[in-house]
Amino acid sequence: MKTVSLTIDGKEIRAKEGEKVLWVALDNGIYIPNLCVIREALQSPAACRLCFVEVEGKDKPVTACTEPVIEGMVVNTQGPQALRLARTAFELLMASHPVECAHCLSRDSCELLKIAPHLKVRLKIKRLRGLPRGLPIDSSSPLFIYDPNKCVLCGRCVWVCRERLGIGDISFAHRGFQRVVATFGDEPMARARCSACDECVTVCPSGALCFKDGKGPKEELNRPVEKSKS
Amino acid sequence: MKVDELSTITAAFQGIKERAESRWQKLWHSGQPVILVGTATCGRAAGSLEVLQTLRDEVKKQSLECQVIEVGCMGYCYTEPIVIISKPGYPSIAYGHVNPVIAERLIKEFILGDNPCLEFVIGALEKNEFVPSFSEFPRAEYEQKIILKNCGYIDPEQIDHFIASGGYEALVKVLGMPPEEIIDEVKKSELRGRGGAGFPTGEKWEICRHSRGRPKYVICNGDEGDPGAFMDRTILESDPHSVLEGMVIAAYAVGARYGYIYVRAEYPLAVYRVQVALRQARELKLLGKNILGSNFSFDIELFQGSGAFVCGEETSLITSIEGNPGIPHHRPPYPAVSGLYGKPTLINNVKTLTYIRHIIENGAKWFAAIGTEGSKGTAVFALAGKVVNTGLTEVPMGTTLRQVIFDVGSGIPGGKCFKAVQIGGPSGGCLPESALYLPIDFDSLSKAGAMMGSGGIVVLDEDDCMVEMAHYFLEFTQWESCGQCTFCRLGTKQMLEALGEITKGKGKIEDIDMLAELAEDIKAGSLCGLGKTAPNSVLSTLRYFRDEYEAHVKEGRCPALMCQELIAYYILPKKCERSCDACVGTCTVEAISPNKDRIKVIDKEKCVKCNTCLVACPLQYNAIVKFSPPDQVPASR
Amino acid sequence: MTKEQVNHIQETRRILKQFSRKRGNLIPILQEVQGKLGYLPREAMLVIAGFLGIPAIDVYGVVTFYNQFRLNPPGKHSIRVCLGTACHMKGGYIALDAWKRRLDIDSGETTPDREFDLDTVACVGCCTMAPVTVVDDKPQAQVEPTKVDGILLSFELEKEKASKENL
Ligand SMILES: Cc1cc2nc3c(=O)[nH]c(=O)nc-3n(C[C@H](O)[C@H](O)[C@H](O)COP(=O)(O)O)c2cc1C
Numbered sequence A: 001m002k003t004v005s006l007t008i009d010g011k012e013i014r015a016k017e018g019e020k021v022l023w024v025a026l027d028n029g030i031y032i033p034n035l036c037v038i039r040e041a042l043q044s045p046a047a048c049r050l051c052f053v054e055v056e057g058k059d060k061p062v063t064a065c066t067e068p069v070i071e072g073m074v075v076n077t078q079g080p081q082a083l084r085l086a087r088t089a090f091e092l093l094m095a096s097h098p099v100e101c102a103h104c105l106s107r108d109s110c111e112l113l114k115i116a117p118h119l120k121v122r123l124k125i126k127r128l129r130g131l132p133r134g135l136p137i138d139s140s141s142p143l144f145i146y147d148p149n150k151c152v153l154c155g156r157c158v159w160v161c162r163e164r165l166g167i168g169d170i171s172f173a174h175r176g177f178q179r180v181v182a183t184f185g186d187e188p189m190a191r192a193r194c195s196a197c198d199e200c201v202t203v204c205p206s207g208a209l210c211f212k213d214g215k216g217p218k219e220e221l222n223r224p225v226e227k228s229k230s
Numbered sequence B: 001m002k003v004d005e006l007s008t009i010t011a012a013f014q015g016i017k018e019r020a021e022s023r024w025q026k027l028w029h030s031g032q033p034v035i036l037v038g039t040a041t042c043g044r045a046a047g048s049l050e051v052l053q054t055l056r057d058e059v060k061k062q063s064l065e066c067q068v069i070e071v072g073c074m075g076y077c078y079t080e081p082i083v084i085i086s087k088p089g090y091p092s093i094a095y096g097h098v099n100p101v102i103a104e105r106l107i108k109e110f111i112l113g114d115n116p117c118l119e120f121v122i123g124a125l126e127k128n129e130f131v132p133s134f135s136e137f138p139r140a141e142y143e144q145k146i147i148l149k150n151c152g153y154i155d156p157e158q159i160d161h162f163i164a165s166g167g168y169e170a171l172v173k174v175l176g177m178p179p180e181e182i183i184d185e186v187k188k189s190e191l192r193g194r195g196g197a198g199f200p201t202g203e204k205w206e207i208c209r210h211s212r213g214r215p216k217y218v219i220c221n222g223d224e225g226d227p228g229a230f231m232d233r234t235i236l237e238s239d240p241h242s243v244l245e246g247m248v249i250a251a252y253a254v255g256a257r258y259g260y261i262y263v264r265a266e267y268p269l270a271v272y273r274v275q276v277a278l279r280q281a282r283e284l285k286l287l288g289k290n291i292l293g294s295n296f297s298f299d300i301e302l303f304q305g306s307g308a309f310v311c312g313e314e315t316s317l318i319t320s321i322e323g324n325p326g327i328p329h330h331r332p333p334y335p336a337v338s339g340l341y342g343k344p345t346l347i348n349n350v351k352t353l354t355y356i357r358h359i360i361e362n363g364a365k366w367f368a369a370i371g372t373e374g375s376k377g378t379a380v381f382a383l384a385g386k387v388v389n390t391g392l393t394e395v396p397m398g399t400t401l402r403q404v405i406f407d408v409g410s411g412i413p414g415g416k417c418f419k420a421v422q423i424g425g426p427s428g429g430c431l432p433e434s435a436l437y438l439p440i441d442f443d444s445l446s447k448a449g450a451m452m453g454s455g456g457i458v459v460l461d462e463d464d465c466m467v468e469m470a471h472y473f474l475e476f477t478q479w480e481s482c483g484q485c486t487f488c489r490l491g492t493k494q495m496l497e498a499l500g501e502i503t504k505g506k507g508k509i510e511d512i513d514m515l516a517e518l519a520e521d522i523k524a525g526s527l528c529g530l531g532k533t534a535p536n537s538v539l540s541t542l543r544y545f546r547d548e549y550e551a552h553v554k555e556g557r558c559p560a561l562m563c564q565e566l567i568a569y570y571i572l573p574k575k576c577e578r579s580c581d582a583c584v585g586t587c588t589v590e591a592i593s594p595n596k597d598r599i600k601v602i603d604k605e606k607c608v609k610c611n612t613c614l615v616a617c618p619l620q621y622n623a624i625v626k627f628s629p630p631d632q633v634p635a636s637r
Numbered sequence C: 001m002t003k004e005q006v007n008h009i010q011e012t013r014r015i016l017k018q019f020s021r022k023r024g025n026l027i028p029i030l031q032e033v034q035g036k037l038g039y040l041p042r043e044a045m046l047v048i049a050g051f052l053g054i055p056a057i058d059v060y061g062v063v064t065f066y067n068q069f070r071l072n073p074p075g076k077h078s079i080r081v082c083l084g085t086a087c088h089m090k091g092g093y094i095a096l097d098a099w100k101r102r103l104d105i106d107s108g109e110t111t112p113d114r115e116f117d118l119d120t121v122a123c124v125g126c127c128t129m130a131p132v133t134v135v136d137d138k139p140q141a142q143v144e145p146t147k148v149d150g151i152l153l154s155f156e157l158e159k160e161k162a163s164k165e166n167l
């Protein structure tokens, strides 16, 4: 595989040609907010719209999780246009996410709490309306709680359940604003085929799926990969 | 291609063509009258099936030697049901607003007698001395029918009609050409995709041809989700073989083996007629294995869409054929490189594919001579809203909006004033009067803040509220968002909430700026075209009609007297006629009663603002008015 | 399992005979089954998932995504108010309000007695007759609030007549 050189935020980096900008940045210690992409998956759904960066020569920001690196590329993760989009996207998510961090069982592992300061966005969004979804909280499982109102629709739980475990008990259902991670027939988790392996809980970045005791392991799906010396 | 293969093809087609022509001749030149009834969806909705039945019954009852056949839509939807009678010795005459009673008269007086019933005539198809012909109508000066040419004149369920009028000749011609040459011809014609975005068709074909991966697919996009447009449906219902021929040619050019034609299940008639057309084309070996005896094989399957606007987006449409929710994905890869089942897939709109046979037959030069610098050929529009002649029209690119609305569409009904035109459906925008002189093409419209989109044109008059209009389109796109990406799922919802409050007079002045900012971000940040274009209706109305937004917010007033929460109905005591009580009985919630002077009074608490009374009040009194803001209504005594 | 459910499963199996076990057949299968049963009951969705060898949630995901599919049995009469652009401008929303008021249900719902089903459609292609309401698959022209009452009255009368005849 050919390697190319590029710069991200002024830092000179060598990377595999065609690798996505997001992974190259993360592996080189440059954080770009992301929720919906999974390194092991073939393709990014590019759905959360948080990973916008600016690339020299392109007039509009691009999503880092879909943009392949090429020789001589100049990437700026802090460009004003890209930040504006990432911020708006994050604000939109937060405006329909119940912000009750004080009682939230996931506050220690919450990725939203990590993204907010990075983007310099406050948790309570003033310029937007609160758009609660008003969905019932599912605490049917003995181990975990599923609060779909907090879900950011990143799809990690769906991917883990389907691709890694080969179960496929949960997935996206409904459309548009009603889109939600659900079981067949929108049934409580405990009644579905779910084997309560709680793998989905370990990857949820948002507190939508959390252990009843607030403890339990958390897995960072997209952790940086050690650079192999070339 | 080898010479003997070519001669097999030509010979095979010759036989088909002769048979079709002799049937066509027999239909038109046997000395018997022929009656055509428009039974596309628009005709059916207006009752054309009853008319058809009456005509058939009458013909039988009177034992007439006369053919009654079904045809598609001519585009004069405002005067459906339409019947065309072609009687030897007369020009072919089209009748409008035909009902069973008129149908019976037409048989008795015109077919049996000699009275062509001029009172029901819309026009004649050919020039003559009796009746004005369509070509003499003022709109004819602006219209140029290429892809609508057959619509309404041939029976879509008879392949012979299509072949006799020159159909499938382009296919025969291309089968003797190297694919590169066909692509070159399409490129030279400068045809741009009619699905909305206007991507150069020849270029797309070339990319697909050069893409590795087998088998390749051709998909015809007939999803047409714009709630106010129906041209693709009309073409599929009125002239389905034109589309199929375009698909086969495209398949040959890019090297595809299989095709899909994606039609909404809500268009049952289009589905049916496409199925019939596919069967007939297969029977004549114009489709399937070894087309016309050549080495080229291509077959088409019909896929019925399940009603999601986003499935018109190409990547979403493909996932939907694969059996999934129609969720778009990031491009690249483009379908021409990696589409259906990961294989190269050419996806074109119904209209785009319909142009192909004409371009092949008449040459790229002919096509490129029509239209403007950057947009060649014609544009098909569905005219709706406050315009006299609703229906379809086809005009050369570069025709101005004024010509389309006032010359083809005959202007605004009821003596009202033009206010704006919404063009391009949910992806498009509203343009003000100053845009009337704009020559319509892909580039001029985007520059003005609208879009060619689906080609829906909605004319708005002084009674239409621009905020409400923006709300209507945004409500549609918001509801139809797939919900995958943040901007579109949550951003359009935010905008809709804000707009909703503005139409209720509860908006704040900051909301207007918030709307504008959010709209820009949604445009730039959404994943697919639905989200990227959804804010257009808001952005364009903000650009041209900001004062209306401000009136709603600052004064709680709807200048067009449309937003229900901002108006009140009131009966002017001076104008109300004591002896009349037309409004009292019609009020659906019994909100109107006479006071002691027998002047009618509306109970504001009860009134649901359904507008019934205003319509019911006789014109000579015209006593009922709307006020905005509602507290303008004088207190009743 | 109720008799109805058994029947649904049998009908679904019968329909499945025409199809191969290809994921791409999911939507055509659902269309056929709904065409037969009027909606997509739970048990039918499970049979289809088993037939195609896909998780049941995938079937549910498709069914809940598209406007065409329904999870509940339809009412006896279907009322579909056109909210296409032309109808909207001629007061389609006012007609919808009138239907909602009279039937006392929201759009997308069925009356408790399962007599009526209220929904909206986008452009049925008869814009000149706006505002249009499609009543039991027949487009009705100029359905303004008074006409709504008229249509409902005619259903009422029909029902009365039918019940008298049954006496
Ligand atoms: C939300 C959305 C809806 C669309 N709807 C349609 C449609 O109904 N018909 C269509 O042909 N193209 C539609 N398109 C455009 C298609 O994605 C695609 O560009 C087109 O089918 C390509 O054909 P063309 O090159 O012939 O224009 C839509 C695009 C978007 C983003």
Ligand code: SF4
Pocket: A150, A151, A152, A153, A154, A155, A156, A157, A158, A181, A200, A203, A204, A205, A206, A207, A208, A209
């Ligand atoms: S529940 Fe958690 S992991 Fe699953 S989609 Fe929602 S936020 Fe992502």
Ligand code: SF4
Pocket: B310, B327, B328, B480, B481, B482, B483, B484, B485, B486, B488, B489, B526, B527, B528, B529, B530, B531, B532
């Ligand atoms: S822009 Fe809208 S429709 Fe398109 S992918 Fe995003 S959410 Fe789905």
Ligand code: FES
Pocket: A033, A034, A035, A036, A037, A044, A045, A046, A047, A048, A049, A050, A051, A063, A064, A065, A066
């Ligand atoms: S990580 Fe790129 S869009 Fe979600």
